[in-house]
Amino acid sequence: MKNSKDFEIHHFYQNYLESQNRVGYKPRNKTTKIDYEKIGFMSGLEVHQQLKTEKKLFCNCPAGIFQKDGQYDAELVRHMRPTLSELGEYDGTALMEFKTKKTIYYRVAHITTCTYDVDDTPPFKLNRQAFKIALEITRLLKSFVVGELHIARKQYLDGSIPTGFQRTGIMGIEGFLPIRNKKLKIIQISIEEDSCREISDIGHTRIYKTDRLGMPLVEIVTYPEMKMPNEVVETAQYIRFLTHSTGHVRTGIGSAREDVNVSVRGGARVEIKGVAKISRIADLTHNEAFRQVSLLEIRKDLLERISDLKNWKIEHKILNGHQVEKLIKEANGLLKKGHKIVVANLPMFRGILSFFNQPGRMFSDEISDRLKVIACLERPNMLHSEQWDVDLNELFDLVRKKLDAKNEDAQILFLSPLEDIATALETIEERCKMAFEDIPVPNETRKSFANGTTMFERVLPGADRMYPDTDTVPIAICQKFIDEVDKELPKGVDIRLAQFIKWKVPKDAYIYLLSKNLVPLMERIINDFNYNPKFLSTLIAHRLKHIQGQIKSASQFDFDKLYDVCGFVKKECLHREIISFMLPIVYEFPYMDPESVLREINFKKHDHEAIFSLIPILIEKFNQITNSKNPDASFRWMMKELKPMAIGNISMTELAKVIRKELINE
């Protein structure tokens, strides 16, 4: 008996590994362009970027003030109900969300939220500041600007917006980004309001806070023309540089979020939602592509096994009794008060549940995800016949017997309150049936995790959820306004990149300089004080960046301080190298005047002669304290001795030259 158990454990783990091989999954760094071509990798981006405005988009609440989870003044409750779209259809997502029967709580703080936010007052006029910034970005993307902005209602029944829809409107369509090897096309750019931040989502209760709600965003959507993960990352970076170049967008954590669309040949568009870090995109898209390949492989197996797909269905039973309870407890203590034990038989699914899905995840997780999201069964929400992490043999022998299961079947056991059982069973059957549809990859949005994997979030909504907003009137975008915006438009990212090459800026400085939009500042310093661009770029992107990691600024650091410091050093005829030493103090105390900064680092003015005059004395001293005949040793020692006095008064290169000359003369 023991042997057979071991065999079972071994068997499904083996199945997982073998299926991973079949799928052709490799870590990203071992996957080549050709591999991605083979599976038909395709990806597109939707970038959401918060705009830097004083107020929210459709009301006069302040934008950019955030509340902690526990800080709120009032709470209210809503349920969302699907409504018809403009074209008279119900949306798929809408129906799914309705099925979940969630009660949505909003925690409201007076300072960030008004009655508009909670849908008790109609919208105020669209924020002009946001409108202008959105147009600016539209122009930078070289998009076709619409003649009139029409606000639409885009339904979201997850409750993330208390109205049940997001107000959004197209500013422009088409346009392009000149990324490294091609022109990447833009589908559209829209202006829209941000959603609530989720505090928790447990069972039938979801809680949101409303601070971020209603803040203005632009959404930039690209065509799905990116052929490998690195290209997606590059595009996301480019868009970040572009939006940041305006100086009118919010920066920092959560201010830009990417939805990443991925598909492979034979698969379908899947949207990975709300990725906050660009660097994570690479693994996420990589893993998603192979998840889709795995679903294609599963389909092949199922088609071979099941002849009558139409009538395939699951059978279920509700179990009770001490024996089954005892066995479940032994497995993982899943038993919950008032929950029923339900078992389901999945005909011909043996080996499918343990099929590779993503690193560390198998097909059974696809079902478990949906049980959590749609049937509101909290995890751990199920056990199944192909787990190898716990010993479930005795339990599932019993389950198989109760279900009259055949050897080629698989089984799932879940616990559920009585009222959720029907939805849970429906959910399991629905997900299994999707596995042998013509396109076995369900259109869905997925939530991302830091380790590069994703889980089901909701059914992907279609155009059916759009509805014109009857509370707002169209806003004309006239040529005069466009011309006005064009006058202040920053230089394109492609022009900046060309400038970097001309300036000999090291490559590792690009991201910092562009994402913080520091090139205009560099330009001013170079033009006004004639600084060397390369020196300036490393001063900022290496030295200052390093300091930022080490020291906490006493107040919000304003990069414009660099202009003042550079100007001061120039005016005082100091050598630029002193700035590196001044920076830690400048960063920590941005309001300190430059003279005091110099005092702080013990700088004193010396003319060159005074410094040079010390060289012979130092040579003599060196010879006294050591017998080393290594000329480099004496040189290094002397540089070290003279540096504190020399820095800012003379260039280190020049000082070195003089010392070497003196040493030779010696």
Added chain:
Amino acid sequence: MSDFFMGYKGKAQEILKKYNVRVWSEAKIDTTRGTFQGIVLPRSENDDAYHIVLKLITGYNVGIAVETIQNMVGNGYKKANYKIPEREFPVSKDKKNIKLFGTGGTIASRLDYRTGAVIPAFSPGELYGAVPELADICNLSTDKLFAVFSENMGPAQYKVLAKAIGDEIKRGIDGIVIGHGTDTMHHTAAALSFMVQNPPVPIVLVGSQRSSDRPSSDAALNLIHATKTAADSDIAEVMVCMFGSTSDEYGLLHRGTRVRKMHSSYRSAFRTIGDIPIAKVNRDEIVPLRHDYKHRRKDRDVLVTPVFEERISLIYYYPNMNPDIIESIIDMRYKGIVISGTGLGHINKPLYPAIKRAAEKGVAVYMTVQTLWGYVNMFVYDTGRDLMSIGIIPAENMLPEVAYIKLGWALGQTSDLEKVKEIMLTPICDDITEREPYNGYLVYQGGIPEVEEFIKNFHK
């Protein structure tokens, strides 16, 4: 032809004609700003004549400026077909029969492209498609009496409605729900309270503060609460049923003569003034908050008095009001005036001669308070006594709008001012109450720590 260019006028219509592109066709438009493709949508009549509306493939609408258009090609025709999914409303013997009268509110609705506004859907099948929960509550039949916006409801409609209610009651209905726009719902509620007296079944007015074309609408839940009340409650009165808090939690049943809309857009805009509501209602139960309501009966002895004198006016007094206003009302042969006065029921002295003349001309003049809460009391100051002596009759704590409706109804029955006075001052369904309970006046002030604590812990 007008169907071809729905809502388009002037330059926009000209260009559509020029390129022979009609509404609902798939169009490709070349402009100086780039090429746009989509379905040409009708344009709202109130919008300008310089843009054409396109629905892009992504589902978004955009406007194209006529002056930028260089070429346009249209083909095909794809009209959106709005239909609220209609399913036959299930009927079962053990459920109460409820009649829903429609007056034009938006219980379930779809979009009107012409105006960009929403059109109500109404048949039982449509309602069942939109709010299937109704079938668990009652057997529903509907009757669309009119399709007017709330602000256009008036005496003519009150009378039709009162008669229709009387007829339904005689036919044996178990409860009546009236879908109504919210703006003047309290006027209609007052009118029905007077015109339909002693009803044996609940008569419930309901509406929504957020139109039912949005997922967060209060329409469905309000309708559920109202039908629940009509079917299961023991309260045989005219009531308004609307959200009690902004949360999707419970509705309040307000007496038709004491209710008022107190916020232009809030979900819980309706409040009982100077008293407490009759009951709380949710999906499962009706919880009375007081026990002095009239109970449901088996008999059909309802008294319908569908009359209304329309030449009456409600005047909101303000300092420096000129007597001209009153004089013109008298000259236009109005028969009654309700004044909404300041404080305890005051107006300025220059108005006195006009008021006196009104009384002499046989115009009924009643005083109410614009503070809404509290009684008229014209004995406290001399000015009040003067006013009474020249013919103004204090209307106790009747709400101004209620006094207006009641005066129209009273004058509809008789022109004998003594009889009118008797009708006016005899309370019907608490239009005047003998006392104001301590919790009848509650306008809490935000910012006060204990109030803040309250709104944090209870859903407002």
